[in-house]
Amino acid sequence: MRISARTQYALRAATELAAAPPGPVPAEKIAVAQNIPRRFLDNILLQLRRAGLIHSQRGPDGGYWLARPAEEITLADVIMVVEGSPEHSAHGGYPGVAGPLADVWSALRAHEETLLTEITLAHIAKDSLP
Amino acid sequence: MRISARTQYALRAATELAAAPPGPVPAEKIAVAQNIPRRFLDNILLQLRRAGLIHSQRGPDGGYWLARPAEEITLADVIMVVEGSPEHSAHGGYPGVAGPLADVWSALRAHEETLLTEITLAHIAKDSLP
DNA sequence: ACCTAACCGACTTATTAAGTAGGAATTAGG
């Protein structure tokens, strides 16, 4: 269950947006609230925007906001953007007697995906996990 | 769900031992059967032995064998040896509104651990997953 | 003695993660 700093930052930033009142939230505010290195955060927010998960506005009073309601953005959505699509052919088919190991990884991944697809940013922001 | 090559090798090697008839199995045989770089495998087996998971015998007809019955060695046992004990303080306590994220990781880890603790080398070797 | 196989630490190389740098483009307010 490895979760990179980048991924965690992305989720925390997104949660911050989910919890904020309507309107743009500047990156600086997010960085301070979540204690994320500013420049790095820029980088991540850019990626989220390009993926269409958030929108942005430049200039004074500019900032970022969610492209969809927080109830409709799952953790998996965010994670997939920053981690890239998982190439799950990595553990496919072990020699001989070790074959069944692949089924274990596959079960683990399945459960993980299920869980992360069930939980939305709204759940996190409101502390109402299912 | 990141699983290092080293970990996979360790599990596959252990499975090979679990499936073998009683008596020492030389590293070379495991390396060939599982297509694992020989020197690297040495390294891993050494680690497993030091952890008390397997025993060894030098000289001709030497090799490795499981220290306990395959039914009593879980995947978690093997993984913990090669990955080291998880420092799960890594994601402990996020600022403000992101706090509940920690519960998600914790749930994920709990499930993972449960599953890996339920499955033994015997299950893999005999392809009889629960 | 000799061959086989485990034992051991240190070393090299490749990849990824994490963060930084330096600016350019946009927008609102005065």
Place this chain on the structure above:
DNA sequence: CCTAATTCCTACTTAATAAGTCGGTTAGGT
């Protein structure tokens, strides 16, 4: 129109980890 705020973008650096290699040493059996 000028200024300040703020996003946008590419590329770079550095640190950590993973993966595998090397060169031998030690012990056991025949």
